[in-house]
Amino acid sequence: MYPDIKFKCLTLDSEGIEIIELDELYRRRSTMGHNPNKPHRVHFYLMLYIEQGEGAQFIDFKHYPFTKGSFIFINKNQIQAFSLNNKIQGKVILFTQTCIEQIQINMNVSIFSLNHLNISYYPHFYT
Numbered sequence: 001m002y003p004d005i006k007f008k009c010l011t012l013d014s015e016g017i018e019i020i021e022l023d024e025l026y027r028r029r030s031t032m033g034h035n036p037n038k039p040h041r042v043h044f045y046l047m048l049y050i051e052q053g054e055g056a057q058f059i060d061f062k063h064y065p066f067t068k069g070s071f072i073f074i075n076k077n078q079i080q081a082f083s084l085n086n087k088i089q090g091k092v093i094l095f096t097q098t099c100i101e102q103i104q105i106n107m108n109v110s111i112f113s114l115n116h117l118n119i120s121y122y123p124h125f126y127t
Helices: 022-031 097-106
Strands: 017-021 040-042 045-052 055-059 062-066 070-074 079-081 089-095 124-126
Touching (some): 017 022, 022 089, 062 070
Antiparallel strands (some): 017 089, 045 070, 055 062, 070 124
C-alpha cells in the first residue's frame, strides 16, 4: 500500500493552489511524514516544471525521463515518486479539483481545455 497524500497548503491565502520551488520541497522532506522519492498516491493534481537537471519521474509504474524545460503532469489519484536531488531545480504546482472547477467556470473560451490532465495523454512534454 502506498501513502495517500492530501492537499495541504502551508499558506493561509490558498485557493486550492500552491507553487513550491523544488528547493523548498527538499527542505520539507523531513516534516512530510513520507519520502517523496518513494511511490505515493496524490489526491490532487500537480505540474512539475524542470528548470535545471535531469532525471526520471515515476508515474503509475512507468518512468518518464525529463531534462531542463520539461513539464510533467500528474493526475489526482495517480501513484508517483519524485526524482529529487539537489541538482534538479524547478517548480511544482499543486492544485485541487475545486481549483480546476473554478477555472473551468470562469473560462469563456471553448478551445481551451485541460486535456493534459486526462490520463489518456502522455504526461510529459518539453518546451
